[in-house]
Amino acid sequence: xSTTAPVALVTGGNRGIGHETARQLAGLGYTVLLSARRxxxxxxxxxxxxxAVPGTLVPxxxxxxxxxxxxxxxxxxxxxFGRLDVLVNNAAISSTTRPSTTTPPxxxxxSTSARSATPWRPTSSAPGRPPRRSCRCCAAHPTLAW
Numbered sequence: 001x002s003t004t005a006p007v008a009l010v011t012g013g014n015r016g017i018g019h020e021t022a023r024q025l026a027g028l029g030y031t032v033l034l035s036a037r038r039x040x041x042x043x044x045x046x047x048x049x050x051x052a053v054p055g056t057l058v059p060x061x062x063x064x065x066x067x068x069x070x071x072x073x074x075x076x077x078x079x080x081f082g083r084l085d086v087l088v089n090n091a092a093i094s095s096t097t098r099p100s101t102t103t104p105p106x107x108x109x110x111s112t113s114a115r116s117a118t119p120w121r122p123t124s125s126a127p128g129r130p131p132r133r134s135c136r137c138c139a140a141h142p143t144l145a146w
Contacts, residue, residue: 005055007081009033009073011064012091014045021088026055030086033077035062037091064091 008025012018013034022034026049034057036042042059050057060076063069077084 003031003056003081005029005031006085007031007033007077007083008086008088009035009060009077009084010088010090011035011062013088014041018088018090019045019049021090022057023049023053025086025088026053026057029055031056031058031081033058033060033073035060035073035091037061037063062091064089065093 006029008022008030010018010022010025010032013022013032014036019034022032022045026032032055034042034046036045036059039059039061042061046057046059060073061069062073
């Protein structure tokens with residue numbers, strides 16, 4: 001399928017922000033590859049919005065945690081469209097989707113700012129959580145921890 005319209009891939013486009021992003025891009029006339037881990041989810045999302053938007057919506061299977069799935073979709077995009085103009089990398093990866101391969105340091109190193117050392121996450125009194133403390137940037141966030 002050759003197209004003169006811009007080609008966009010929206011990962012996790014079957015619901016939430018990804019779904020709305022795909023709808024808006026299709027509304028602007030883009031050819032939108034709407035991806036989801038399960039093909040039936042992508043097909044259902046496309047079927048629900050296709051009549052209401054002028055662009056082309058193409059359901060795609062893509063599991064962003066699976067290298068073979070990523071390569072397969074890349075080959076498909078290259079073969080069918082010859083290019084990808086926009087990538088909206090919206091798919092969520094949770095600890096239940098893919099185990100973490102890195103562990104954030106307990107404390108930032110002196111040569112690294114607190115903001116770039118580790119992501120912020122809400123704290124709780126759950127076992128195994130670090131003690132509550134303020135952030136190092138302004139001490140205004142008492143309920144955040146490393």
